[in-house]
Amino acid sequence: MSLYAVIMAGGVGSRFWPRSRRSHPKQFLDVFGQASLIQNTFARLQPLVEAEHVLVVTHADYVGKTREHLPAVPAGNILGEPVARNTAPCIALATAKLIAQDPDATMVVLPADHLIANVERFHRVLRVAVKAAQGAGDGPAPLVTIGIRPTHPETGYGYIQFDADGDLDGVRDDGPADAPRPHQVLTFAEKPDVQTAERFLDAGDFLWNSGMFIWRADAILAAFERYLPKVYKLFAPLASEFGTDREAAAIADAYNRSPKISIDYGIMEQADSVLVVPGSFGWSDVGDWRAVHELSEQDDAGNRAEGNVILKDTSRSFARSADGRLLVLVGMQDAVVVDTGDAVLVCHREQAQKVKDIVDFLGVHGMEDYV
């Protein structure tokens, strides 16, 4: 049973404006050092998944750039979506591709643009999740996800409640008490308000929804057939089209006729046998500039400066200059300043989510050069 990875790289990440642009989305940014987020995601899969077994699903416009960032991945493994239809069609496409290639495949599905600080612990959790996904005994192989043990009452993530007492015969790990082990999922919860998030944190049986999934290709295919039959009927037949001259047209047709739906809503929240492996490995979805600031190395005043920057009487701030231009902050607290040559963003750290609204505004007002 070979292990494959599917990297979902379809988004734009407009909260990283002005660095992220329609032509250069978040996953291609080197927000933490030399490598891009997608390169880091690929690199940390390497010990478990060989490069030839990595698939990437991205927007058709980004196929070329993805190939540049991941030269070790075979060109044919980088699939372009003609339109964005959320995660369920994206996963259905990758599943069709894998089923055609290796009907016995086990898939690790994960976003291209997340941060994982402790890769070794991530690998331990992933190995347990893979083992659980490959099933045991005679029952159907389960759908498995990874949940992150929450460190604070975050309102920006969905949550997963798991059965802390449940006994999973045959898949229980025999390691030490803190070893990762799978649990039955009880419920998926939407992004909560702060009071609910605090209750989740106190309860102890809620995890952050990481958006990482592990399952056998035939198990998720069966789940599509049962829970998302329309998507199944559009995408399952693609298995016989890959590598033919009908491939592009068939994919385009499936996407054009597909609903927009997430894998969480369409399948994970519906399915009977869903497991979660809790983990703690310094995970973040790096959702905005505030997250970049928090996850970056800082000086004693809590500042992070990149490029030609001078800070005076400034604290808890992130400043990045471009093209050698001088950027000076005086008397600032909790500021994010990002210069990209053609645009400068000055944002309060706690309002970094609103940067997305600026991108919307620019689009609506015909300022396409900046989008």
Next chain:
Amino acid sequence: MSLYAVIMAGGVGSRFWPRSRRSHPKQFLDVFGQASLIQNTFARLQPLVEAEHVLVVTHADYVGKTREHLPAVPAGNILGEPVARNTAPCIALATAKLIAQDPDATMVVLPADHLIANVERFHRVLRVAVKAAQGAGDGPAPLVTIGIRPTHPETGYGYIQFDADGDLDGVRDDGPADAPRPHQVLTFAEKPDVQTAERFLDAGDFLWNSGMFIWRADAILAAFERYLPKVYKLFAPLASEFGTDREAAAIADAYNRSPKISIDYGIMEQADSVLVVPGSFGWSDVGDWRAVHELSEQDDAGNRAEGNVILKDTSRSFARSADGRLLVLVGMQDAVVVDTGDAVLVCHREQAQKVKDIVDFLGVHGMEDYV
């Protein structure tokens, strides 16, 4: 008795960095609309002083730029200082020039880089000050300054205490009760702390020191001879050198041997017969970016945006973009953001005074391109 004006334009105004540079000081900036500060200063003198009677004293490096900004002023009236020696030598130079030209001259001396919102009221005050300076009766002609009625307990200005009850025979204006009239000066006070400034404001007999002076040329010459004899001996002989081929060398020699001293400290605080005419005409010395923001037209949220700027959930802020580059503020309060193409300043409004320290830092660290 002809009226002359001396515009003092020697400073750099480094608090206006990054717009002000050593090669392009504050007085040449168009901080309030189309015209530069020095052009505005010249224009508002026009109804009282003809262009041929305007002298400008500036640093030798800025003579060319001053001529460009004030083409109506005869080239020979723009005097270059080889080194900056504060205001007393600057005024001594202009006085020597005027004495040579018109021994009966009355001089209005004023800085190049101030703002006056109500020009008509300024003219009324100036006319009263000129009349007072030309003297009456047999006594020596007085030295006259203009004091600004304080509107708040400002700690950034020096103050002038005047004799509110004193009767000045012969120079009292016979107009209505609120007409400007001269008063005897009691004391000059340094920039106060905030408690002292509040006391000054409550007292009612303190005015802001505007740095504007009105006197007969022979009166200030006599004051130099008495109170600053060293400066007098260096500069008074220059009267016979203007227009000769010795002019430049003689001026350079006087400056090189001159002490650095202000006219306030050297003469005004020492002299016996000093008058002040209180005025209220929307005056500011436009000392930093905070002052520019306060004196600019603002939107309902207290913002001032110049150029290609988008503001979201932002208030009490000043933002100026350069070269069409897009500048976006999100969730900011009390911010000053100034882009000049090669540099971007992001400063808390209440800490705008510290911008000067940045310029010092750049100089010390060899970042001359930005100074």
